[in-house]
Amino acid sequence: MDILEAPERLRAAGLRVTVQRVAVLDALTTRPHASADTVYSGLRENLSGVALPTVHGILGDLTNAGIVRRVSLPDAASALYEVQHEFDNHHHLQCVECGRVEDVACAVGEAPCLHPSHDHGMRIIEASVTYRAICSDCERNK
Template identity: 90%
Template sequence: MDLNVTLEAPERLRAAGLRVTVQRVAVLNALISRPHTSADSVHGALRDTFNGVALPTVHGILGDLTNAGIVRRVSLPDAASALYEVQHADDNHHHLQCVRCGRVEDVACALGAAPCLHPSHDHGMRIIEASVTYRAICSDCERKSE
């Protein structure tokens, strides 16, 4: 495991005012290593290392990390469950999702400044985020269908 990844998680937790626990560090490191991961996948990744970590515990930790602004919950069309990714300061990106295999990739904001989309009418609201999901077919799935 990359030493920088190991050191990054405790620092992020402390900066957000959260207690540093072995389970929180493990969940955060799993997300740093594998962005766009479901709670079930995080739980599966930790099962070999932490036999006692239950799926509800992983859900609770992901909720704490999301509420603290360390992690972003991403809900995408046709995804079996919510996905999670580490949130970075001034990060404004969208997602590209393969409609066949479900692969998800980050796509930088087209204009580079948050929010990158301006609605035709804001109804008196201050826009703080724009979420776009580009739905596509990845090259691996395209080759399989030929």
């Protein structure tokens, strides 16, 4: 998502366009899988008056509106966020050493791409997979 697309996505979701919301979306576009603290650290230099609770509130609003996806991964100190793209069906690859996170396309099929052996009468709406690995940088540093 580019900075020109952000206001359009906000309006389409019924959210008011603010400088702070556009800045948060821009931050997540340039740094996917960022925590609220990381987004805040990047914004406070260029956006005076923004507070960490404001960033948390914006991320919550964007998540509830379906513009941003909250990603909870094992060993991550806090929730991570990424911009949600239409028809996006991917999983995550996480380094168990440094915590680096990368997107991995769904292995097979359409969302949800995993089907459990038994659905217990529930309609599956999402499948989440985290591949845990050691990235090449961490492997070299061992």
